[in-house]
Structures are given as structure tokens and as C-alpha cells.
Amino acid sequence: MTKEGSAGGNTGQIAHHIHELSVEDEERLGNLFKQLDVNGDGRIDIHDLSVSLRRMGIHQMPGHAQKFIERSDQNKSGDLTLAEFVYYVLEHEKKLKLVFSSLDHNKDGRLDLEEIYSSLHKLGLQVDRAEAKRLLQRMDKDGTLEISYGEWRDYLLFHPSSELHDILQYWRHSTYLDIGEDLNVPDDFSAEELQQGLWWRHLLAGGVAGAVSRTATAPLDRLKVFLQVHGKSHFCSIQHCLRHMLNEGGVRSLWRGNGINVLKIAPESALKFMAYEYAKRALRGDRPRDISIYERFAAGSFAGGFSQTVIYPMEVLKTRLALRRTGQYKGMVDAAMKIYRAEGLLSFYKGYVPNLLGIIPYAGIDLTVYETLKKRYLRNHDESEDPGVLVLLACGTASSTCGQIASYPLALVRTRLQAAAVLQQQAGGTDPATLNMRSLFRSIIQQEGFLGLYRGIAPNFLKVAPAVSISYVVYEKCRTALGVTMT
Template identity: 70%
Template sequence: MDKDGTLDISFDEWRDYLLFHPSANLHDIILYWRHATNLDVGEDLSVPDDFSLEEWLSGKWWRHLVAGGFAGMVSRTCTAPLDRLKVFLQVHGAKQFQGLANCFKYMLKEGGVKSLWRGNGINVVKIAPESALKFAAYEQAKRVVLQFGGSRERELTIYERFVAGSFAGGFSQTVIYPMEVLKTRLALRKTGQYTSIGDAAKKIYRQEGLRSFYRGYVPNLLGIIPYAGIDLAIYETLKKAYIDHHSEVANPSIFVITACGAFSSSCGQLASYPLALVRTKLQAQVLTPGVVQTHPVTMSGLFRHILATEGPVGLYRGITPNFMKVAPAVSISYVVYEKCRQALGVSMT
């Protein structure tokens, strides 16, 4: 509080301390996380963008969405080879390839350098509709919540924002989920198996039916809850701790924010990874009518099968490339977001 070191607290110092000191209030933390697209690591973060009245009136809201979407596209494209490596290890296991290096060599040998980006096209394409659906659903959910709450003029409580945000995340994931399944199938495809995204969708529909596009849907939704919750909580805790220990710094540097984002994202993924692994295995399973499956085709059945054959370690197959991509993904996403934001002439609230 004593900024000038005189051991005397002036009114201005007392006032500024109360105005600018980081809040421990959960509602304030959620308000800080108005823009979830700030850091994109290619995972399903179910926190919709929320905009202040000033941003609505000034038109800044669409600029935030554009900057976040572009940052996500660049970040996911740059880390796509690590993402494909993760999917391969999740589905086939480390034993088949005897480690990361052999899996990487196999992908290069099978399809060349270009094959490292298989599945990235649809991963990038789905960012725009997913963000738009989540945003629209969140705004609609807020209106419904306010209507049932009796007054449309008041601010939503933290619990009401949680309900609206959960609905928006679940709705956007439900609509967009077939593209998630296509992304996994395209990442695992062999050379010549599919000629395009449309060709892949047609072949999967003809051979396996519509239900195949929602395989792994339940573990996907369940995995969002621990990932988003732990990620946001740890990020805010680390940033607050840094500011408390460096009171002379008004705003943390890019390096500090990137480090906090990378660590919090890693913790969130650690908690939700078993569900993500089961989801990917279910997405990858080809269900041919009349053919008896050799592996379980349900979430609980897969969990039991993995634990029985590989133990708890098996639930974390492929997590190494997943961790490897966190730091570059967060860094690239943050830098591109900032540059786009500045180019569009919009500042963070």
C-alpha cells in the first residue's frame, strides 16, 4: 500500500490500493475471464465469451471474437503434428510403435511431411461455427435465466453465469461433435483412404450410420468440466500470487501470462486426460454392421479394459506430446491474439 516508501499512507495510496488490488471474489474472477478465446491450446474449453455493455455498444465484441478465432487457427496449425502424434498414441498405444520417435517415423514414412497435418483442416474449420454457436447459445441462455429471475435489468449472479455457460458449452459441443469425430478419423487415415472431408463423412455414414458421428460424446462432455474448471482456477491463482509478490508491477508480462496459462492448461489436461483418451478411442472405432467387436464399445467398458490390460498408466497414453504442445500453443495463441487485437483497435476489459 505504501508505494512511495515513506511509511505514511496517504489518501491516494489507500484509495488506489482498494481500487486496483486483485479480487478474491469468484464473481470478479469470472468477469476477468470474459474472453475465453484469449488462450487456445486446441482443447475444448467450455467458457463462452462474455461482453460488457460498453463492448456491445462500441462493437468491440466481434473484434474480440475475430482475434480469438484467428489466434486459435494459427496456434492449432502450428502444433498439429504433435496433436496427430497424440491421437495415434491414444488409439494404438505406445507398445505398437515403441515410443514417440518410432510413431513419428511411421507417420513420415506412411505419408510424408504433409501427412503430419492430417485432420488439421477440419480442426481449424470448426473453430468459427463452434465459437458462434457457443456465443449465441450463451446470450440466449442469459436472457432465459434473467426472465425466470424476475428482472431483465440486473447483472447475472455467478451461479446463473455458470448455468448459462454450461448450457452454451454443451449445446455447441452437441452440434459440432460430428466434426470432432471426423477430425479423429482424418488424423488416423492412411494415404488414399479419403479424398476430402466430404468423402470421409459420406463413407463413415454409409458404412456405420449416423450414430457413429456421436461416438465418445459422453466422455467428451464429462471431460470439459474438470478441464475448464481446473484450468481457469489455477490460472487465476497463479496470476494473483505473482501480482501479490510483485506489487510494483501493474500488469504481468507476456512471459508470466504465458507461463501461468501453460501450467494451468497442463493441470486441467492431467485431470481430464483419461476421459479424452476414451473419447478418442471410441471415435476411432469402426463399427461395421454384423461384425463382432474385439474391444468394448462403451465408455465404462473401455475404462475397465484399459485398466485390466495396461493398468492406470494406460489411461495416460499419448500425454507426452500433449504436454509438449501446451507451451508453444499457449505462446502462439497469446501473441497472435494480441497482434490481432491491436490491429483491430480493441483493448481488453
């Protein structure tokens, strides 16, 4: 080992640590280095580390592998020699040992549930014993419901910080990851995270991700709106509808309505976040605990309903702008003024009831399916193995799809009610003032059958996977840039 250490051109301080190694540590760290050195060139770079940690089933938060390389790379070459690796790991393990000892209140060499629970509370992380137990089980490899120093060390070896607060935050948040194009249930934050301003960074990162995702999938969204509103009487296929839109307004027309769709992200996210926090406080009462999945669903549904109530006129405006003909409106403000003059203020709340009703099945099914799939994955894999990005994206896509199937008929009726005046102008149909949710449901089923309630769902499904993927990638990039160290 000393030969490789000197070959790396490191200081005598590193070589001194190499000579101090016990036979057991020398074998352990030597074998670990070989595992991490994917291409076998005697050095570990960021690619080697990322790939090997993924193979080993070790949880990685974005940016952690890069930080590990940066902090252990003493000669700033961009990769690690064996000597550099051993030196950094030994120093890191010393710090981890000190943290472990500070949590081990009864000094028996193991961490139990009470010690973890009390430590989390001292740091302002309000968790109940059920969550503390889940955290313990995540690190507890031998199923004793206690954590040995070896289990602690192995789990946190590649975490770039040895600060107790950072470790507990990482440990807690590594168990949660919610992804989707437009979640109805926001993420949870501790009191300290709220004070540190993580919430607004998270909202900003989510807003940018949503804007990019919605813009990228806007043509599919407009296609969906056209098929929902016009039904089979106008367009016999997706290709027919797409051809019509291109002939009427050109390629740029595919993004009609996207501006207002992006613009409403900020107020909707902020209102949803504030309402969610209020609902959580109401559900908790005076008890310092984390809310259950059912309470999250209730709080999320309330938050979604509240935010939708406030920004709903923007939803109506989005639909009308997506359906507009070339030259009909000069912009968002012009469209709003013309609609108000012609149809009155109540026109901006057309379809509000089915929209509100649709939040409950979508939020409930989306959240339930996502949590169920994630837990099933964890049950069928080693406890120390975290779901990879592809698994979580698949869970997010599947849960979003199931939620949409359940709530889609309500979404279709909502869109037709929003566009009732447009249909009446174009075809002299039913007076929009007399149209309501019940009569519209009856009319669609009579004229188009049950499948008529799912008109436009194909382009909606087509946009789920790219929307979720784009949202995730952009969110992670923004999150890293803003310094939000949680998923």
C-alpha cells in the same frame, strides 16, 4: 528545461508551457522523463517507453505506448524531447482533471466506491459493488478505499485517451486477461460492447489465432491421436510413432485432420459465445450485475456442452481423418460420406458422453487454477503492478495443463470410441457397436494399467506452451488490427 525545449525545435507554445511550470511540477516531470529515457540520450522512443513502463509496473494495453508517442510527438520525429513530453503531459493532465471532477460528485477531491459504482452504471457497464471495489483498490495506493487526484493521474497518465468512457473501459478490462488454446469460458462483454460489435471482432481475432496455433501444433496433435488410439501394442515410443507416420505418408501427413480442426473454430466459437450470453442472462435474472467466477464456470460449461453437441460430428471426422491411410479418403466430404454409408449416422456421435463429461473438469480446473495463480501473483506484488505477458502466459499454460491432467482419461476414451471402427477394421478387434465408455475404461486398465489412460499425454503437454504463446501473439496482432481495445 527551456534549453532542452528549444533544442527540440518546438514552437513557442511548448516553451510557454515550460515556463508556466511550478517548481514541484518541474521536478516531478523532469524526474519522470529521466526514468522513461532508458538509454539517456535525452529523447524517449517507443522502446524506451515500453521498457520503462514495464519496469515501473504500469499496466500497458497493446498499442497504448505507440499511441502515446504519436500523440505527443509534435515534430513527427518518432521520439519525444523533454519539451514535447512536458507539453503533452500537462495538456493530458488538464483533461484528466476535468474527468476526475466530473466523477467527484460530492466535490471532496476524492473518489469513493459509490461514485465509481454509479459512474460505471451511467455508462452502461453493469458491475456489482464487489467489482467496483476491486477497481478502486487497483488504483488506490494508500489503502484508504478512496482515490485521490494524484492516484488517478498517475494511473492514467500514459493512457492515450482522456475520454471518460475509454478510461473506464480500460480501467475495467485491464483486470482481466484469459488466454488459452481453446477456452471453454468465453470473455465477458458489456451491453454497449455488444452493440458496438466488439464481440465479433474478438471472435474473429480469436478464430485467426486458433487457426494459426492449431496449424503450428498439428503434428503434435496427430501424434497424440495415434498414441491414444493404438496404445502400447503398436508403438513403444513417440519416436517410433513419428517414424511410422513419416514412412506411411511423408511430412505432409503430419497435418492430416488439421483442415477440419481449423474449420470447426468458427461455428464452435459462435455457438459457444451465444450459449454463454444466454446462460449469463439466465443466471443474472432481472438483476444488473456481473456474474461470479462460479457462475462463469457454470455458464462456460453449459456453453461448451452446447457447442460440442452441435459440432461433435466434426470432432469425429477430425479423428478419423487424422488416422486415415494414404489414399483412403479424397477429402473431408468424401470421408464423411464413406463413414455414413458404412457405419450410419450414430457413428458421428461415438464418444459423445465422455467428451461431454470431460468439459466440466477441464473448464472448472482451467478457470479456477488460472484465477488462483493470477490472484496469488497480485497478492504478492504491489497493487499497481500488473502481471506481465510472461506471467499471464505462465498462468495460462499451468491452468491448461492442470485441466488436461484431470480430463485426459475421458479424452482418451472418447478418441478410442471415435476410432473404434478403424481399430476393428485393422485388427479385427471388438465390434464397435458393443463398445462403450465403461467397458473401454475397464479394458485399458486391465491391459495397460492406470498409466494407459494417459497414453499420448506427452505430445499433448509439448504443444500447450507453444499453442498458448502463438494464440496470444496472433490474437494481440489481430485485435490491434481490428481495433478491439480490450484484452
